[in-house]
Amino acid sequence: MHQAGHLAHQFEDLAQQKEASTLGMWAFLATELMFFGGALTCFVVYRSFYAHAFAQASREHMSIPLGTINTAVLLCSSLTVAMGVHFARHGQQRKLIVMLLATIFLAITFLCIKATEYYTEYRHELVPGLNFHYPPHHHEHPDRLTANPANVELFFCFYFFLTALHALHMIVGVGIFSVITVKAWRGAFSPEYYNPVEVSGLYWHFVDLVWIFLFPLLYLLH
């Protein structure tokens, strides 16, 4: 009965449908890779052009504790997603829903921490296009200001561009998992049919992986 309900008209059977949707997500992630790859290439080029200014901007204004906490939060969310897929495969509906809710909670935690970082940077007048002033008015170590402000601005251009793009992907992920949770609540998934959970999980792992690249590039590379 489940079979008939979940099988789209163009497929012959559930196995074919599952193969198509999984492969489809992998192909989509390949495009995402090129999408982020283009922006990361720009960042790396300018990182090598203006190594000194980028290192200084990162050293002075990136909060490693917050970045580390966020990395941990995101890694935990990948774990909860993986466990959710596991429970879905074994038909444990309640545990699946718990894991999905935990994932959404962790994602929102990440976004909140990210928002406080943005707010701090806004207060320090570091947002290009909005209020960028470098050196900032209340700088603690005026003697250490050696970097070209234009190059520091370039760092922040890419910092905001990359992290905002990543955050946008997370917001989309929260939306997806909300829908999946509602579906799970209604009992849509079974050991025979759970590929929406698995495919969304793939997406989430990718978003996680992007952060794994952004964190060292933006926060740690001094």
Next chain:
Amino acid sequence: MTTVSYNPALEPRESYINVAYTVKSWLLTLDHKRIGILYLIAITAFFFIGGVFATIIRLELMTPQGDLVSDDTYNKLFTLHGVVMIFFFLIPSIPATIGNFVIPLMLGARDLAFPRLNLLSWYIFMIGGTLSLIAAITGGVDTGWTFYTPYSSVFSNTRVVLTVLGVFVTGFSSILTGLNFVITTHTMRAPGLTWRRLPLFIWALYATSIIMLLGTPVIAITVLLVAAERIFHLGIFNPALGGDPVLFQHLFWFYSHPAVYIMILPGMGVISEIVTCFSRKNVFGYTFIAASSLAIAFISFLVWGHHMFVSTQSVYGGMIFSFLSFLVAVPSAIKVFNWTATLYKGSISFHAPMLYAGGFVGLFTLGGLTGLFLAALGLDVHVHDTYFIVAHFHYIMVGGAVMAYMGAIHYWWPKITGRMYTEWLARIAAVIIFLGFNLTFFPQFILGYLGMPRRYHAYPPEFQVLNVMSTAGASILAVGYVIPLCYLLWSLWHGKIAGPNPWKATGLEWQTPSPPPTENFHEIPVVTGPPYQYHLEEVPFAPSRPPGAPV
């Protein structure tokens, strides 16, 4: 050609067309065939819009003085011509119309793997197209279709943001189409349809889709950065603020050179189908043609630097890119040689699709060979940004891609509509297009070699004769494009009933009625042989392979 004569008994059959007639049934359809038609209507409109821009450009260039339009207007005209023709006609042309329609039929599938994404891609395409058209109407854009920074991001006073937003949005329709094709080819093949039995059109579109998937995101992120730079006055690609404009060119051409192959590879697939069908002979070198499609897709990602030979790229870098650009000619040449080998001793008939195929082979070869001139480091400096390059890429894009598109439309028209067009008119139009095309663009090779730069609305008087020839050719070309529009539309009501297989072709798509039913096949076919089985016909030059043996 034999057409099944009109038989009323065949008429009351249900097809994808007569299953419902409401506007809603078209705008909310999930049927790949109907979505293909939606794309066909949209890109035909864009083709004629782009054609209007081209017409004004050619009229302006009839006289050496810039007297018809101002220089600013001229800049907008060639920009809009490029943007519309490339992003809204050539890139979606064969894949989104013919590909959408025939891929599931060729694979023996009921639909593409993701019908809803397919419909979504059309809406995304229309949104992107609308944004760009709004930009065109409310002031235009004058950066050239390449959006080079910092002119586009700092200095231009035209609608750059809106236009690049249109390009950005449209990119996603291209990605979704490519994704759908790749997944469909992997997972939806009929029983027995192994990879080595796939029609060459499928191979070509598979390779195209890979480029769409991996290339398009890069232009998306690039134009997004340009838009951000322009809106927020950032310095991402602005040298005055520490940015690097050459980096923009790298990213832009990383997509836009492979995009050339998005435009030409589907055409090559079409030609492979047409040449074998109208030679009544199995395609020569199936494996090589299939593999060369993949090789072109792969190498296409490694040649972008040949657009920057004079943009401060290192000579060493230039040499590498020059070598790789020569290399991409090898798989293209493999295709041309295999097509000619297919023709050899075939029983060739010159129906309209075959005329276009012949035109393609000749014009593509000329365009491809002049591409080698441009890949040569020294010669490129001489002809860089002249009419030589304009002629070169029009030989590939119009002489190649548009010819193949016209061939594809004529070849599959009976399948799509169930009707035959007027053959003699179609042949005349094909010849007119071929002649008009050459008269338009061959003089531009000479103009460029003599040193006439592109993108100027005025030129020294000694170039006038060749420019007048070019404009005369363009008007012939325009007539050539309007004629098919008329007789194809006419055929919808008055064309002879085509029957399932008017060309006696051997693909799966010809084994279902024309127009096909919504579910494509009443019963999913089982494939037992190679895609081309023309050698089974009674022909005196039967190839050495015994009938029925696997290829």
